[in-house]
Amino acid sequence: MIKIEENVSLSAYNTFGIDAKARYFCSINSEDQLLELLETPEYKNMPHLILGGGSNILFTKDYEGLVIKVNLKGIEIKSRTANTISVNAKSGEVWHEFVMYCVHEQWGGIENLSLIPGTMGAAPIQNIGAYGVEIKDVVECVEGIDLQTGKRKTLTNAECYFGYRESIFKHELKENFLFQVLL
Numbered sequence: 001m002i003k004i005e006e007n008v009s010l011s012a013y014n015t016f017g018i019d020a021k022a023r024y025f026c027s028i029n030s031e032d033q034l035l036e037l038l039e040t041p042e043y044k045n046m047p048h049l050i051l052g053g054g055s056n057i058l059f060t061k062d063y064e065g066l067v068i069k070v071n072l073k074g075i076e077i078k079s080r081t082a083n084t085i086s087v088n089a090k091s092g093e094v095w096h097e098f099v100m101y102c103v104h105e106q107w108g109g110i111e112n113l114s115l116i117p118g119t120m121g122a123a124p125i126q127n128i129g130a131y132g133v134e135i136k137d138v139v140e141c142v143e144g145i146d147l148q149t150g151k152r153k154t155l156t157n158a159e160c161y162f163g164y165r166e167s168i169f170k171h172e173l174k175e176n177f178l179f180q181v182l183l
């Protein structure tokens with residue numbers, strides 16, 4: 001069951017701590033909750049903003065729409081070989097905590113990307129990078145919900161059209177694709 005709140009302060013949801021208000025606000029903890037939200041008048045009749053950790057968003061005024069706070073959590077090992085490991089991580093996981101988890105497990109690949117603020121779900125949008133490594137170097141595919149159809153959609157690394165701080169999610173799929181899992 002989802003809970004849509006009205007006139008919610010966003011100060012706890014952006015790293016600047018700006019006290020802008022969301023006309024409507026809903027936290028999403030599961031795919032079922034997201035699909036339920038897509039059927040509500042608040043979603044259908046209002047603009048929406050997907051929010052991760054709020055570290056790359058500067059609110060300059062109240063948001064007259066629906067803020068969807070992504071809270072999907074979970075890390076799961078999909079497969080491993082002698083030299084590789086394949087992990088699924090949900091989009092509400094904090095990026096740096098995921099890096100630390102991998103370092104602790106002695107899985108190499110993303111350690112250069114430690115301390116980048118934000119969540120897993122925002123990371124592919126600008127293809128986060130630091131010290132010569134980008135997330136595109138390790139992502140096999142991303143899975144999410146197409147917000148126009150409500151259908152689950154998977155994009156391979158090539159289909160994400162990653163570039164320097166670039167991807168398809170800044171263009172054709174802007175605000176229309178809610179990341180659930182990075183694989």
Ligand SMILES: Cc1cc2nc3c(=O)[nH]c(=O)nc-3n(C[C@H](O)[C@H](O)[C@H](O)COP(=O)(O)OP(=O)(O)OC[C@H]3O[C@@H](n4cnc5c(N)ncnc54)[C@H](O)[C@@H]3O)c2cc1C
Nearest residue numbers: 050052053054055056057117118119121122128129178179
């Ligand atoms: C101090 C500082 C240092 C930084 N250093 C780096 C760096 O070294 N390298 C680098 O690449 N970036 C860096 N950044 C940028 C920032 O870390 C990234 O943009 C990060 O991915 C933002 O994550 P977030 O969860 O806070 O996103 P938010 O600010 O919440 O959202 C950013 C965008 O992602 C969208 N979004 C969020 N979650 C989802 C989701 N689940 N599905 C669909 N859309 C979603 C939002 O709608 C918005 O368009 C830095 C930022 C700061 C403030």
